[in-house]
Amino acid sequence: xxxxxxxxxxxxxxxxxxxxxxxxxxxxxxxxxxxxxxxxxxxxxxxxxxxxxxxxxxxxxxxxxxxxxxxxxxxxxxxxxxxxxxxxxxxxxxxxxxxxxxxxxxxxxxxxxxxxxxxxxxxxxxxxxxxxxxxxxxxxxxxxxxxxxxxxxxxxxxxxxxxxxxxxxxxxxxxxxxxxxxxxxxxxxxxxxxxxxxxxxxxxxxxxxxxxxxxxxxxxxxxxxxxxxxxxxxxxxxxxxxxxxxxxxxxxxxxxxxxxxxxxxxxxxxxxxxxxxxxxxxxxxxxxxxxxxxxxxxxxxxxxxxxxxxxxxxxxxxxxxxxxxxxxxxxxxxxxxxxxxxxxxx
Ligand code: DAH
Numbered sequence: 001x002x003x004x005x006x007x008x009x010x011x012x013x014x015x016x017x018x019x020x021x022x023x024x025x026x027x028x029x030x031x032x033x034x035x036x037x038x039x040x041x042x043x044x045x046x047x048x049x050x051x052x053x054x055x056x057x058x059x060x061x062x063x064x065x066x067x068x069x070x071x072x073x074x075x076x077x078x079x080x081x082x083x084x085x086x087x088x089x090x091x092x093x094x095x096x097x098x099x100x101x102x103x104x105x106x107x108x109x110x111x112x113x114x115x116x117x118x119x120x121x122x123x124x125x126x127x128x129x130x131x132x133x134x135x136x137x138x139x140x141x142x143x144x145x146x147x148x149x150x151x152x153x154x155x156x157x158x159x160x161x162x163x164x165x166x167x168x169x170x171x172x173x174x175x176x177x178x179x180x181x182x183x184x185x186x187x188x189x190x191x192x193x194x195x196x197x198x199x200x201x202x203x204x205x206x207x208x209x210x211x212x213x214x215x216x217x218x219x220x221x222x223x224x225x226x227x228x229x230x231x232x233x234x235x236x237x238x239x240x241x242x243x244x245x246x247x248x249x250x251x252x253x254x255x256x257x258x259x260x261x262x263x264x265x266x267x268x269x270x271x272x273x274x275x276x277x278x279x280x281x282x283x284x285x286x287x288x289x290x291x292x293x294x295x296x297x298x299x300x301x302x303x304x305x306x307x308x309x310x311x312x313x314x315x316x317x318x319x320x321x322x323x324x325x326x327x328x329x330x331x332x333x334x335x336x337x338x339x340x341x342x343x344x345x346x
Contacts, residue, residue, distance in 0.1 A: 001040070001047065005058045008036060012066050016073070020080065023073050030066045037063050103342045104212055104331055107319045108194050111214050114238040115192045118231070120216065123191045125177035127198070128155060132165035133176040137298040138255040146172065153198050153209075170198035174215035175255060175312060178291075181217060182299035187306050188220040194315070205327040212315035217291070219301065219308030225258070225290060228309035232288065236264045239318070245271070247282060256289025256310055267321070276324070283321060286313035 012030065017023050030036050040059055047055055101109075112122060125133070135147055146152065147163045155168040177193035193215040201207040218227070229248065236244045244267065248260040263284050266277035273279035288311035293303035316328055323342075325331075330338050 001043065001051075001055055002058060005040070005055070005062050009062055009065060012062075012069050015069065018077060020077060023070070023077065026073070027070055031063075031070060037066060100340055100342050101344050101346070102331075102339065103319050103323055103325070104315050106342060106344055107322060108212065108214065108315050109346070110239065111235075111313075111315070111318070112192065112194060114235055115216065117238075118234065120190045120192045120218075123177055123181050123193050124195060125171075125174070125180045125193065127171055127196055129169060129171040129176050130165065131163055131167040131169060133179045134169060134171050134173070135163070136165045137179045137295065138175055139292050139294045139298070140254045144254065149200070151200055153200055171195075172199050173197050173312060174213040175310070177215055178217045178255075178310060179295075179299055182219065182296070182301055187301060187308070189308070190218050190220075192216045203329060205329065208316070208328045208332065210332065211328070214313055214315060216288075216311045217308065218310075219291065219296070219306050221306060223290075223307045223309060225309070228288060228290070228311070231309075232262055232286070232311065236262075236285075240264055240267050240321075243270075248288075251287060251289075253287055253289055255292050255295050256287075257292045259287065259289035262286045262288055262311075268324075276321075285318060285321070286311050288312070 008030075015026060017026065028035060032038070037059075040062070044052070044055065044059060116122075131147070134152075135144065140146060142163055152172055153170040155170065157167045158164040174193045174195045174197060177191075177195065181189060181191050181193070195213065195215075196210055197213050198210055201209050203209060216231075218231070229246075232248075233246050236246045243265075245265040247263045249263065251259045251261040253259045261284055263282035265271045266274065266281050266283050268274050268276045269281065271281040273281050277283050288309065291308040291310050296303040296306060296308070316331060319331070320326060320328075
């Protein structure tokens with residue numbers, strides 16, 4: 001018996017494992033009710049009384065050592081994910097808050113989709129631009145007031161007094177993308193360019209220093225003002241409903257000739273007059289015109305062979321009309337109480 005005990009003691013002290021299942025086998029083998037140590041205690045009953053004292057002591061030591069070993073191996077085992085009895089895989093999950101799209105993104109997407117349907121593709125240009133693309137090639141005179149420090153954020157300016165085509169600035173309109181597209185592509189061109197623009201304005205409910213525009217450009221042979229009118233009528237009816245009427249008022253832009261501003265019939269009062277349309281029945285939504293021959297030539301497009309039209313609109317303005325949001329600052333404040341009201345399925 002003594003030999004057996006010391007053999008097992010050696011076995012136990014040499015034993016080592018890092019695995020949960022192996023340690024469990026160890027426990028079953030030595031420490032369970034049917035394990036080796038319990039068996040020895042069974043046999044102990046038959047030991048002659050004179051030997052009982054010594055063997056009893058050794059047996060107790062063996063049991064203690066086996067338990068010690070088991071506990072120390074157990075505390076050194078690597079962690080495993082606990083399997084909780086209380087986990088119920090059929091339970092509904094916690095409510096998962098989904099975001100909503102910004103109203104400007106919703107309206108921008110709608111405008112893009114309307115023009116995509118008649119073959120306009122999206123093109124983009126840089127927000128940090130040079131004077132050449134924002135003003136000079138768009139036929140702005142060197143002394144045009146739009147170049148003024150009061151209107152334009154300059155990144156670097158070559159001369160404090162005079163404008164230069166190399167001046168670097170934040171684009172004040174997306175018409176600069178027209179120039180970039182015409183420089184890089186041959187007609188036919190049919191493109192729209194959504195993007196952010198920047199103007200040095202004091203922030204108020206009706207003006208902001210950042211806003212969004214969508215520019216449109218169509219260049220081909222024989223493009224006429226009638227094409228422009230029909231394209232814009234299609235857009236207005238897709239955007240505001242099929243009963244919408246448009247009207248074009250003569251206007252001036254350096255990069256178009258002739259130029260016009262377009263109004264749509266007020267969708268709130270149906271043209272009868274209300275405080276949104278200031279009792280005129282009409283709402284101004286965009287500027288447009290036939291691309292000036294000087295602009296075509298500045299972009300290496302033959303103005304005798306090609307003509308085209310362009311238009312530009314403010315996304316905030318359209319969003320205001322669509323959702324009746326009458327303070328521009330709301331678009332940039334990221335107030336969730338405002339943003340969460342615009343739930344869409346896309
Ligand atoms: N760039 C003009 C603006 O920022 C908008 C505009 C007017 C764009 C007429 C055009 C256009 O392409 O033809 O106010």
